[in-house]
Amino acid sequence: MTRSEFKELLDRGFVFLDGATGTNLQNAGMPTGVCPEQWILENREIMVQLQKDFVDAGTQILYAPTFTANRLKLGDYGLEDRLRQMNIDLVAISKEAAAGRALVAGDMTMTGRQLYPMGTMMFEELVDIYKEQAEALVAGGCDLFVIETMMSLQETRAAVLAIREICDLPIIASLTFEADGRTLFGTNPEAAMITLQSLGADVVGMNCSTGPDGMIENIEKMYSVANVPVLAKPNAGLPQIDKDGRTFYPTSPEEFAAEGRKLIEAGARVLGGCCGATPEHIRKLVEMAGTMEPKPVHTEKKRLLSSERSFVEITLDGMLQIIGERINPTGKKKLQAELREGSLDLVRDFARMQEEDGAEILDVNMGTNGIDEKEMMIKAVYEVTQVSDCPLCIDSSFPEVIEEALRIYPGRALINSISWETEKFERLIPIAKKYGAMFVFLPVSDEGIPATQEEKHAIIHAALEECRKRGIDKEDMIVDGLVATVGADPEAALHCTDTFAHCKNDLGLATVCGLSNISFGLPERSFVNMAFLVMAIKSGLTLAIANPSQELLMNAAAATDMLLAREGSDIKYITRAQKYKEAHANDPKPGSAQAAQAGGGASAGKGEGSGQGNSQTVNPVYKAVMNGEKTKIIKLCETELSLGTKPDDIISLYLIPAINDVGDLFDKQKYFLPQLIASAGTMEKAIAHLEPMIEKKEGSGPVETVVIATVEGDVHDIGKNLVALMLRNYGYRVIDLGKDVPAETIIRSALEENASVVGLSALMTTTMMRMKDVVEEAAAKGYKGKIIIGGAAVTSSFAEEIGADGYSRDAAECVQLVKKLLA
Ligand code: B12
Structure with a gap:
């Protein structure tokens, strides 16, 4: 068919x-x-x-x-x-x-x-x-x-x-x-x-x-x-x-x-x-x-982008939407250096910060010398999609880089950009079609940048018609206004706003522009950029490629949307204004000597690599587990150790609280499985690194054997591993059977190893009943040693209920429990 x-x-x-x-x-x-x-x-x-x-x-x-x-x-x-x-x-x-x-x-x-x-x-x-x-x-x-x-x-x-x-x-x-x-x-x-x-x-x-x-x-x-x-x-x-x-x-x-x-x-x-x-x-x-009619299939198309977990609708009459521009090494020495070393830590940080600051789409550009752009783009797409829910805008001058990125991107992306240059257009339009991507259209032809407004608009019309013929809808296309520099062309801003208005009102097309080019070569550029932004929004601009940490721009955009009576803009403005007030509560008063020294206060923007809110107060090891930053964690643990923190304190003060907070966020559906897995992996890497450094405590008396396992159906083993580690440090012989272990295997091992204690871990309400199976199996097979249980899902009363001999809240308490039971 x-x-x-x-x-x-x-x-x-x-x-x-x-x-x-x-x-x-x-x-x-x-x-x-x-x-x-x-x-x-x-x-x-x-x-x-x-x-x-x-x-x-x-x-x-x-x-x-x-x-x-x-x-x-x-x-x-x-x-x-x-x-x-x-x-x-x-x-x-x-x-x-x-x-x-x-x-x-x-x-x-x-x-x-x-x-x-x-x-x-x-x-x-x-x-x-x-x-x-x-x-x-x-x-x-x-x-x-x-x-x-x-x-x-x-x-x-x-x-x-x-x-x-x-x-x-x-x-x-x-x-x-x-x-x-x-x-x-x-x-x-x-x-x-x-x-x-x-x-x-x-x-x-x-x-x-x-x-x-x-x-x-x-x-x-x-x-x-x-x-x-x-x-x-x-x-x-x-x-x-x-x-x-x-x-x-x-x-x-x-x-x-x-x-x-x-x-x-x-x-x-x-x-x-x-x-x-x-x-x-x-x-x-x-x-x-047979008694009903189906609802019609919508023929009218919306402008929609998606990530693996979320989506964004781009609307011609809605509020200005921001494409975060910071994941781009152009002019950013620190990011360039990191990328050359193969590190994407800053890329992840930029992704998180921009989303937090209000970007709805994230531009990803990996174009810099000294790296394989395709390989880096793929890595960046994997990394950014893990830490942010924003849809991505894949930005490269090379069609093959764009294609590879679109292939592995788990959503509907935006391509930045496709021009009217024959080779690019012919190569990229089929790629956009195959992967179903939206694209930014740059009205530049084989003859270069159009010399007049008429030429620019003629290119847009021709491209629109060509796309229509090839089965691409106008809703898939976002026209770039081609912002020139007002220092060189006094009418640069007017030409752009004319294009925005023409696209929106006459052609029903969405528009986008990078703002800062307008002010190139001028003093105090932020004022010019802001004024241009206000004009652009009024004339119909749909999206801006900008740094969302620039408060002046973002707040001016919110205020302009409010003055234009756009739906939801009043609440957005008020929310932003409150955030601004809180962030600046301790700033020096305007006009004071400190304010003058601070050099522009609010309008200064955050700049590269700075502006992580109050995150300076959060311990970096804790933060790395929260963010699932596997590549950073060993270095951060080493720094923490060099500050004199003991390895077991790093575990109890930073690692465990972080993974518990991750669990809470997962529970509240603010984190999803990929984040849970990334955080758990980071935690495991840190523990493996710290384990050999933990001091052995002097054991006394005969060596007793403990068989320990996470019960059947449950793969959570971080806590169980910590318990095993602690018991070993106190001189016990610990046989760790791993995770997802059936009751028969546990009791068989306990009998074979002549274990004095069996330790069971379960983290889920669905698996805690497997502990009861172990207690029953012990009775059936004649195991006479003690059975203790632990894990976030269980309590001491549950231990009593199933006939276990003891329960402890954490690994340190577990040592005391075992000592007491074997005394
Ligand atoms: C990390 C984690 C994971 C990691 C596990 C990696 C690993 N190697 O362990 C991964 C990503 C694989 C994972 C998967 C899943 N997880 Co999970 N996970 C967690 C999380 C965030 C932290 C667990 C942890 O390591 N805590 C830190 C350690 C140190 O604490 P602990 O395990 O409690 O151990 C301490 C004490 O309890 C005690 N203790 C532990 N064992 C023992 C044993 C004995 C004998 C004694 C005495 C003491 C003792 O001492 C330990 C050290 O102090 C919890 C949330 C939470 N706060 O518990 C959710 C959580 C347990 N997971 C949950 C869920 C739902 C899942 C999944 C089903 C998700 C999914 N949709 O696929 C799967 C389950 C797969 C399976 N079949 O088991 C739910 C369970 C809900 C419920 N009530 O049943 C939780 C509670 C998250 C939530 N809030 O919803 N998860």
């Missing part, structure tokens, strides 16, 4: 998908622990019957049972060499069931391995894994693709790109959102929709995780930014356990259909069911939808 035929199908109205595969097959006898794809091939008649039932119920698109038939997942069963034939045969099963009455989608999902920088797999490796499966699915004759149950937006991007690079079949992309409205990796529904529709997915939506009611708000959010149909394929409710310990899904077909009504009202056009949804659920859904 071609993409345009698929679009026609979607334009006609609702499209119905199938229901669950896994749960229905389990009910039909598929045992747990087997390779589902292989089981289906061996029991093909069961699958054919299930899918026939779905088609009879109204399913128009069947998902072929190829969900985990990728190299990595099949590899778990030693079946990777059969990948191609298995995918072909599995598609054939669905085709037989469809018998021409439904389309068959080749189904792909996550591989189970995480992408760099959280895991070790590189982006291209994943693209190749998906390509291999996609090629097999095409060979099997699938009509379209579905990428489903995705928890990572970046992995979904890899799959979409892989498919797009081998064929032009339609693609449905569907992610799984948690109850908090984000994927496990922190992506919100809008960011997912913006990123994937611009990358070329034909339908975007969500499946699994919650029941239909939990999806409604997320579907509304997706629909609000969508130009493609929205998909909803919920579970039949949240899974529950029956009295025999079996999982079931509680939503009946009637209830499922009733909730489906709300999903349709929220904007869903493509509908089906996930775990627990039977053919009867689909039948009721189809019947109910």
